[in-house]
Amino acid sequence: MTWVSQLVQKPWVWAWFGAVSMWVIITGVSGFGAGGQVMSAAASFGTFFVIVAIGQMFVITLGPGNVDLSIPACMTLSATLAMKFMNGDPGLLVPGFLISLGVGLAIGTTNFLLILFLRIPPIIATLSASFLYQSTAIWSNRGLRVKPPEVLGDFAVAKVAGVPILTLVVLVVTVGMAFLLHRTRFGLSVLAVGQNEKAAKLAGIRVERVRFLTYLMCAVFASVCGFFLAGFSGGAALNMGEQYLLMSIAVVVIGGTSVAGGYANLTGLWGASLFMFLLVSMLNTLGLSAGYRLIVTGAIIVAVIVVSGRKLAR
């Protein structure tokens, strides 16, 4: 039974355990047919959580105080500008996507410059800058909802044998990011900075360069998520990013990444994303009222963090 004891040592196992438990309950209540469909829906919606969570995970791994609170505003601004530019024309899909990427690069750079030159703590820098981004989104289109090009909408919802294509794409990206984190100079630098910034600096790591790339990456993931979410749900909306701030942090933490930084994994992100979707679905299925639903959600999240956190203690 050594493999079992080895498995429970893994920080990501609890998120998956939670996701599977939720699925078993839903299937138990509603039958296997429903279980299959709900899994397909979980993959669809969980994919968007994973996209923003990858970026947030790298940021959080940089160590205490590092978190990107501008994710919702970044998603909104990227989606709003891209949808407005394309105005439903499939021929403009590529430039539209480039605009979205451009928004991500600009926001990531701005966030970093605020942190570096004005010496503002990341939490405050990204939060206050997000008002700027959100206001720009409001100013640029006054909340009017522009339809995405049909081909983008079709791609965002397309499925192969019940598995969304976007999910498969993001799975490949996740594997690439796992390689980046664990096998490249950049990824190992992020971990090293998170474990001990001073030691990392003395070891010759250019800390500010690593920080810059990390915040840049996080903003780009958020902007890309906004682009595809707008395609998926029929247009950009000013409040489209609202739920993605807490979700990105919850998914990272439940997925077994250390809140204190320095230790991260990508396997847990998927487990935690599916868990978060299935948890809400399960509580809805059981017909609990909103009050109980929020209490149970909070209690379960705390429980998962406590259990996985104990394993993380070193």
Place this chain on the structure above:
Amino acid sequence: MKLSTLGLLCLSAAVGTLATSVTAVADTSDKKIALSNNYAGNSWRQAMLTSWEKNASAAVADGTVAAADAFTTAENQVTEQAAQIQNLILQGYDAIVINAASPEALNGAVKEACDAGVVVVSFDGIVTEPCAYRIAVDFHNMGKVQVEYLASRLADGGDLLEIRGLAGVFVDDEISGGIHEGVAENAQFKIQGSVHGDWAQDVSQRAVAGILPSLPEIKGVVTQGGDGYGAAQAFKAAGRPTPIIVMGNRHDELTWWKEQKDANGYETMSVSIAPGVSTLAFWVAQQVLDGATVPQDLSVPFLTISQDTLEENLANTQVGGVANVEYSLEDSLAVISDN
């Protein structure tokens, strides 16, 4: 010197009397009205602010009031809005129109305003402080008519899915209460599932997609607005027949309805609150400043769109915007005299 001042006073009093007898508006030409708004982050609130701007700038241009400025707090927070109201009092506004972040928590600031002689008119997000005027929508009935409509369409009744708004908000409780009362009176219906869609398409789509696999065949979806299109997308993605989904007033909801109507004769209805209610609140404030007697509690009808009025309403709705009704001074006087 003294004489000329007196003469001037007499003259201005005479002009004032004259103006009052001709038209009621001249009395408020030196009055300043402010809008205190707690949130601007969705299309409904943007339409509300646009209506206010359009209407208020016209009123300022023709000299009805001296100023009508809109202020929105950065975060949707009670403390911030309370501070904002205190600032508006200090800045010398004669009336404050409020869309409040909370029905009770702003009462202290509202009382301060009243005590300082400022007229307070609340709408949409109303305040309970007795000295303020309230322009309320009958949210309860807005829920109930949905079930009554479904009863007229589905003689045999059936299973319903309820999409609620933002948990913990007074409007959500009111509309849902009306829906449940409607279901209690129409025993042929049963609410099989209830999810929170936060009045947003993508949140509704996610919540409905999550619960749909566990539900039996759904005959009707009762909603709160802003969530109909997302629900329709979720039913489509699950490969289920489209039930009767009660729509709100977003352009994409109405467009989807129109497409279905043209393609297969799909029938439904839409209930919503017109964001232009901000213009009614403006005129109520102006009338109170003008000395008119206005009831403390006003109720306005919600906006209903039926199968027959769909095209007309869709044509009047800005692409990507929200179906709207704006109130002129005459419309507002009619609402006041109806109450």
